[in-house]
Amino acid sequence: MKTFWLSVVLALFIPMVISCVSTKKFDALAYEKRQLEKEKMEMQQVIAANNQLIADLEEKAARLSATESELSKTKSQLEGLQSAHADMQKQYDELMQQSRSILNTTSEEKAVLAEELSTKQSELDQKEKELRLMEMRLNSQQENLATLQEDVRIRERKLLELTRSLHEKDSVMQAIRAKVNDALRGFSASDLTISERNGKVYVSLSQNLLFAKGSNVIDQAGRDAIRKLAGVLKSHPDIRINVEGHTDTDGSEARNWDLSVTRATAVVKELSGAGLDGYQITASGRSFFDPKVQNDTEANKSINRRTEIILSPDLDALYELINS
Numbered sequence: 349m350k351t352f353w354l355s356v357v358l359a360l361f362i363p364m365v366i367s368c369v370s371t372k373k374f375d376a377l378a379y380e381k382r383q384l385e386k387e388k389m390e391m392q393q394v395i396a397a398n399n400q401l402i403a404d405l406e407e408k409a410a411r412l413s414a415t416e417s418e419l420s421k422t423k424s425q426l427e428g429l430q431s432a433h434a435d436m437q438k439q440y441d442e443l444m445q446q447s448r449s450i451l452n453t454t455s456e457e458k459a460v461l462a463e464e465l466s467t468k469q470s471e472l473d474q475k476e477k478e479l480r481l482m483e484m485r486l487n488s489q490q491e492n493l494a495t496l497q498e499d500v501r502i503r504e505r506k507l508l509e510l511t512r513s514l515h516e517k518d519s520v521m522q523a524i525r526a527k528v529n530d531a532l533r534g535f536s537a538s539d540l541t542i543s544e545r546n547g548k549v550y551v552s553l554s555q556n557l558l559f560a561k562g563s564n565v566i567d568q569a570g571r572d573a574i575r576k577l578a579g580v581l582k583s584h585p586d587i588r589i590n591v592e593g594h595t596d597t598d599g600s601e602a603r604n605w606d607l608s609v610t611r612a613t614a615v616v617k618e619l620s621g622a623g624l625d626g627y628q629i630t631a632s633g634r635s636f637f638d639p640k641v642q643n644d645t646e647a648n649k650s651i652n653r654r655t656e657i658i659l660s661p662d663l664d665a666l667y668e669l670i671n672s
Contacts, residue, residue, distance in 0.1 A: 372642065372644065375642050376641055376642065379639070379640075379641070379642070387545050387546045387548075388546070391546045391547065405500065408496060408500045409500060411496055412493070412496045412497060412500055415489065415492055415493050415496055416493065418489060419486075419489050419490065419493055422482070422485060422486050422489055423486065425482060426479075426482050426483065426486055429475065429478060429479050429482055430479065432475060433472075433475050433476065433479055436468070436471060436472050436475055437472065439468060440465075440468050440469070440472055443461075443464065443465050443468055444465070446461070447461055447462075447465060518547055520584070520587075520661065521544065521547055521548070521549055521659070521660075521661060522544070524549055524580065524581075524584060524587065524659060525542060525544050525549045527580045528542055528549065528551060528577060528580050528659075529542055531576045531577065531579065531580050532551070532573060532576055532577065535557065535573055538554065538556075539553065539554045539556055539557040539569075540552070540553050540554070540557060540573060547660070547661065548658055548659060548660040549658070549659040549660075550656055550657075550658055550659075551577060551656065551657040551658075551659070552654050552655075552656045552657075553570065553573060553574075553654060553655045553656075553657070554650070554651075554653065554654050555650070555653035555654060555655075556650070557569055557570045557573060558570035558573075558611070558615070558655055559611060562607070564607060564610040564611045564613075564614050565614070566614055566615070566618060571618060574615060574618045574619060574622065575618070575622045577619075577657065578618075578619050578622030578623060578624050579622070581619075581624055581659070582622075582623050582624065585625055585628060586628075586661070586662045587628065587659050587660070587661065587662070588628055588630070588659070588660045588661070588662055589619065589624070589628055589629045589630070589657060589658070589659055590629075590630045590632065590657075590658040590660070591612045591615045591616050591619070591629065591630065591631050591632070591655065591656075591657050591658075592608075592612060592632050592633070592634050592638075592655065592656045592658065593607070593608035593609060593610075593611040593612035593615075593631075593632070593633045593634065593655050594608060594634050594635075594636070594638060594639070594652055594653065594654050594655065594656065595607055595608050595635055595636050595652070595653055596636055596639075596643050596649035596650075596652045596653050597636045597643040597649070598649065601635065601636075604635040604636050605633060605635045606633075607633075607635075608633030608634055608635045609631070609632070609633030610633075611633070611655055612631040612632055612633050612655065613631045615631075615655055615657070616629050616630075616631040636652065639652040640652055640654070
């Protein structure tokens with residue numbers, strides 16, 4: 349009878365455990381998805397600016413093609429006018445010759461000839477005026493074409509510079525990650541991890557490495573790790589450094605805000621004391637609002653109690669290039 353009731357209990361309990369585990373995995377995956385989407389949005393800003401520059405360049409190229417077509421049509425019209433002008437000049441010369449040969453004809457013939465000559469002169473004057481206007485129009489279109497060509501060349505150079513700058517900054521961040529890996533090789537993976545996402549290098553230090561529980565005073569081992577990292581970053585003054593403090597959900601929200609901020613500030617002071625320029629460092633506290641995993645077990649809470657040092661390239665020059 350005991351065996352029967354034990355089987356019934358197990359049959360009810362096991363599905364509940366499996367469901368709980370599956371829910372935790374789903375929550376963890378959903379959290380990771382939100383993190384990836386957040387990081388994706390940061391890089392899409394630079395990509396969107398790059399795409400806008402490409403769209404502008406394509407628009408200028410289309411306008412350049414239209415102007416070149418109009419210029420070709422204008423040149424053809426000018427050539428027609430020049431040919432007509434030459435024919436008119438020839439006819440005028442012939443009439444002048446005829447007028448000289450019949451000076452002794454009757455006054456009536458002279459009057460007719462004079463009228464024809466005056467008409468031809470008026471036509472010739474009109475053609476010359478049209479020719480001058482066409483030449484002015486051609487010169488204006490040539491100036492517009494030169495302006496468009498120069499604009500296209502500037503856009504092409506700017507796009508090339510932007511692409512080259514992005515590649516250079518990516519190479520620099522990869523080199524920095526390699527140097528940081530070498531400098532912090534002696535620390536365990538549970539205390540210190542290094543990763544690269546969307547062009548940024550993330551150095552995550554656990555609470556166990558840096559602080560005693562509830563404290564914002566850095567332990568000696570954590571101080572050694574920070575100073576080794578500072579030694580690598582001294583040669584890269586153009587790198588932006590954001591120090592983020594994170595806590596678990598134990599304690600009040602106000603207490604966790606204070607703790608995350610003071611821990612981040614303590615790490616910043618240590619970096620500054622090791623020789624880094626304060627202008628390139630930012631301290632921020634996230635309390636328990638940006639966990640890596642759910643705060644539902646002591647093991648997960650230990651993962652969330654961390655300080656992250658985020659290294660990113662200075663993109664101010666790129667934004668200035670895009671907006672110039």
